[in-house]
Amino acid sequence: MKSNKNSRRKFIRSTALSSFAALIGMPVVFGSNLPKELPPIGLLDGTLPPDLIGKSKLMTVLNDRPINAETAAHLLDDDLTPNNLFFVRNNGIPPADVDVKNWTLTIEGESAQQKKTYSINDLKTKFQQHTLNLTLECGGNGRSEFNPPAKGNQWSTGAVGCAAWTGVKLADVLKDVGVKSNAVYIGYYGEDTHLSGDPTKDPISRGVPIAKAMEAESMIAWSMNGNDIPVLNGYPLRLVLGGFPASCSGKWLSKIVIRDKVHDGQKMTGTAYRVPCKPVAPGEKIKDEDMCIIEGMPVKSLITFPKTGAMIKKAEKLGIRGHAWTSAEKITKVEYSIDFGENWLTCDLKEAKNRYEWQRFEAQISFPQIGYYEVWARATDSDNRRQPIILPGWNPKGYLNNASHRIAIKVL
Ligand SMILES: Nc1nc2c(c(=O)[nH]1)N[C@H]1C(S)=C(S)[C@@H](COP(=O)(O)O)O[C@H]1N2
Numbered sequence: 001m002k003s004n005k006n007s008r009r010k011f012i013r014s015t016a017l018s019s020f021a022a023l024i025g026m027p028v029v030f031g032s033n034l035p036k037e038l039p040p041i042g043l044l045d046g047t048l049p050p051d052l053i054g055k056s057k058l059m060t061v062l063n064d065r066p067i068n069a070e071t072a073a074h075l076l077d078d079d080l081t082p083n084n085l086f087f088v089r090n091n092g093i094p095p096a097d098v099d100v101k102n103w104t105l106t107i108e109g110e111s112a113q114q115k116k117t118y119s120i121n122d123l124k125t126k127f128q129q130h131t132l133n134l135t136l137e138c139g140g141n142g143r144s145e146f147n148p149p150a151k152g153n154q155w156s157t158g159a160v161g162c163a164a165w166t167g168v169k170l171a172d173v174l175k176d177v178g179v180k181s182n183a184v185y186i187g188y189y190g191e192d193t194h195l196s197g198d199p200t201k202d203p204i205s206r207g208v209p210i211a212k213a214m215e216a217e218s219m220i221a222w223s224m225n226g227n228d229i230p231v232l233n234g235y236p237l238r239l240v241l242g243g244f245p246a247s248c249s250g251k252w253l254s255k256i257v258i259r260d261k262v263h264d265g266q267k268m269t270g271t272a273y274r275v276p277c278k279p280v281a282p283g284e285k286i287k288d289e290d291m292c293i294i295e296g297m298p299v300k301s302l303i304t305f306p307k308t309g310a311m312i313k314k315a316e317k318l319g320i321r322g323h324a325w326t327s328a329e330k331i332t333k334v335e336y337s338i339d340f341g342e343n344w345l346t347c348d349l350k351e352a353k354n355r356y357e358w359q360r361f362e363a364q365i366s367f368p369q370i371g372y373y374e375v376w377a378r379a380t381d382s383d384n385r386r387q388p389i390i391l392p393g394w395n396p397k398g399y400l401n402n403a404s405h406r407i408a409i410k411v412l
């Protein structure tokens, strides 16, 4: 199933050039003179640093083709992550020159009562609008700690953010189309292009079980923190499905399919976004059929203040704070330790405005004597799941690392 790809085919040449222009953040002057079999050399050899359009220069770039960038823990200290600091995980090349007035979202599929197409204005006017604070975390966040190492973007702790998303409930739109009783899954398609430039290939097309799609916090959003969604985060329209790996939250959204079976789009099958159904030994080979699709993300927390390496005087108290999140109903407890996990003390914890918002924790710490310490934090959720101190279950693709976050402190 392809979305608008045929109409795109004839624009592919100009799109390749304009995508490249978008990547480097400047026009390709005389671009129309470049013979069509010659892609720009700066695209091929990766020598031109990308311009992270709309993003802070403080972000850490992991890969520039496709663009992937994460946010250091201390830069995630705001209650809601500013648009210019929200991580970017792209599987392909974002669409260039988005025409927001003519953007459409089509809903169809074997379990849809009908096929229906909406403009963004239709979505804004036909359905009730909502703003929810929702956390998105890449399933591969924390991958860099896996041993044996897992291939893929070597995320440290920064492929996570929480923003105020404005849009409509996915359920309201699905109900407007009509969902047949045999519906099992939804799948999304976006307007980004496969890295090969082949318009018949999707960079990614994932989805979620129909029950998840129908949750009150599953949104189709056009606004992030009161502004347009940044180009790299899915402008002008995206799914935001808190609690599930962020790979389910399709960006540059143009089509949703209502399926009578588990969606089988790009990166739904094989080993992508799957973990062994049962725990395995590190490095063990696992058959594809023994790999299960990741659904709810685990409980996790991040210390966002102070920055690791902070120094204080012994007479002073250290105020620490951070965020904790889960795919369960809520976070029930966050604790910290300054003695490498021997003793744990409870942090103050704020309630969320809505489910899947991250929750703020804070504590005031006194240290017994001068020296080197680590502050460790661990969260517990309403399903009684607690973060492990060290790397949890190894898996071949390096997903779901929710080990405790640690920061170093020198007390002088
Ligand atoms: N169309 C499209 N949607 C996508 C992706 C993509 O490459 N293309 N990446 C997915 C993955 S793997 C993640 S983790 C999130 C990242 O969202 P962000 O870049 O806004 O942080 O978007 C998801 N949605």
Ligand SMILES: [Mo]
Residues within 6 Å of the ligand: 089, 137, 138, 139, 140, 246, 247
């Ligand atoms: Mo991801």
